[in-house]
Amino acid sequence: MAHAAQIRIPATYMRGGTSKGVFFRLQDLPASCQVPGAARDALFMRVIGSPDPYAAHIDGMGGATSSTSKCVILSKSTQPEHDVDYLYGQVSIDKAFVDWSGNCGNLSTAAGAFAIHAGLIDPARIPQNGTCVVRIWQANIQKTIIAHVPVSNGQVQETGDFELDGVTFPAAEIVLEFLDPSDDGEEGGSMFPTGNLVDQLEVPGVGTFPATLISAGIPTVFVNAADIGYQGTELREAINGDPAQLARFEQIRVAGALRMGLIKSAEEALTRQHTPKIAFVSPPKTYTASSGKTIAADEVDLLVRALSMGKLHHAMMGTCAVAIGTAAAVPGTLVNLAAGGGEREAVRFGHPSGTLRVGAQAVQADGQWTVTKASMSRSARILMEGWVRVPGDLL
CATH class of the missing domain: 3.10.310.10 (Diaminopimelate Epimerase; Chain A, domain 1)
Structure with a gap:
């Protein structure tokens, strides 16, 4: 034929x-x-x-x-x-x-x-x-x-x-500026969809632990590395070759998506793999990046590892970096606390490939947090x- x-x-x-x-x-x-x-x-x-x-x-x-x-x-x-x-x-x-x-x-x-x-x-x-x-x-x-x-x-x-x-x-x-990146256009949404800086996220079959659920740059579920059994220094090989770990991360992501109102049922998550992201944070530690370069604890404000489409990312997604910078600028979030707490307009975080600096300007009015701009350099x-x-x- x-x-x-x-x-x-x-x-x-x-x-x-x-x-x-x-x-x-x-x-x-x-x-x-x-x-x-x-x-x-x-x-x-x-x-x-x-x-x-x-x-x-x-x-x-x-x-x-x-x-x-x-x-x-x-x-x-x-x-x-x-x-x-x-x-x-x-x-x-x-x-x-x-x-x-x-x-x-x-x-x-x-x-x-x-x-x-x-x-x-x-x-x-x-x-x-x-x-x-x-x-x-x-x-x-x-x-x-x-x-x-x-x-x-x-x-x-x-x-x-x-x-x-x-x-x-x-x-x-190339310098990028993300203007008014909070909410991500989700109908009826806000930067913190639950109204809380930290929620107790119940994940069926996994457990209940603190989580910061934020919609800035891209909807993201942040959890503490220690609460889910990690150091925050992990590289791709430590997670991506273990189907059980990946399945557990997906359960956390789905629970976060439901809590944020991004999906109405767990089944919907199958057709929404790109969002939300799931990331885990830790205070600074010295580790060896995937390139073999040593990242010293005093070079960074915190460590972040994030998953994209069901796998640990080799570096950091740009939109997730916006979420990191924004959450770090709001005192009391898990990201902010991992970075030492307090007010800040920029953070340098460690990821599997090295470090990245991201800035964000967050303001609070009438009890609600918003971010006016986030910025970072790429090429x-x-x-x-x-x-x-x-x-x-x-x-």
Whole structure:
């Protein structure tokens, strides 16, 4: 029988922070994929190589990790005072779905750079040399991100000496500002959905322990490492190879999602793997990062380990870093207490690949905490550009 030829779609493969993804301009997608729905999801899954029971992504652009199973769509913004609309899809590795429930903070860095590369920014706003301020509308969570992208000779400067733990080579620094990142657009939500800085989270079959449930950057469930039997110095290998541990983390995540009102039943969590995140915190300790570098206790304010799509992340998700910085700025949260307590506008935390500094400005009014801005530095660069190909009978 005859088989349809492959179709090719303009695409750019980019690293942003400690993640990688396939970037598209909305106008370049097939007509059926320019709107949300099954066709778009099917395209993104096939581009990445999912669902893959081998969990290897051999037949796609994905890297078989949550950090590399991502697709992004950018277009000129429909929002006033913004340059581009940025839509992010987290592609499941072994299941047939794309999660649109949250943002990727790491790829937000690449979104700013790609907007310039792709001709989506008014040329009059791009300096010949200097910094281009890209105003991004994050369409998943309905929030504003400002990317300060370095420009040299009218083009995005990608090379530089900025080093980011979790990324092998240095590159140019891009500063990100997440404006009013709390609530994440959840209907009727607030920065602390339960109204408490610390809850006693009951997890069926696991136990009851303190948890900070916060929605800033991305909904996140924070627990103390010691309360669940960890040091906070663990690397990926210590957790990701143990199905029983991963299942326990998923139980904690589901319990947190229910308590935050993100899902109505435990079964819903199967189709919402991207959010909330689950992270565990600890006071500073000396440990050896995955690169072999020693991170001394006095180099950091606290330790944080976070899981993404059911696995311990090799570094730290950008949106989770926003949650960390925000929670650290609010006295009394588990994150703040792990960092020593008190008021603070920035923290440096240790993660499996090294350290990261994130700042946040939190204010309290009428008994409610809000965060006006969170900021951090990342980097991004194009790895490949051209066309991605998928079988013609897919669409």
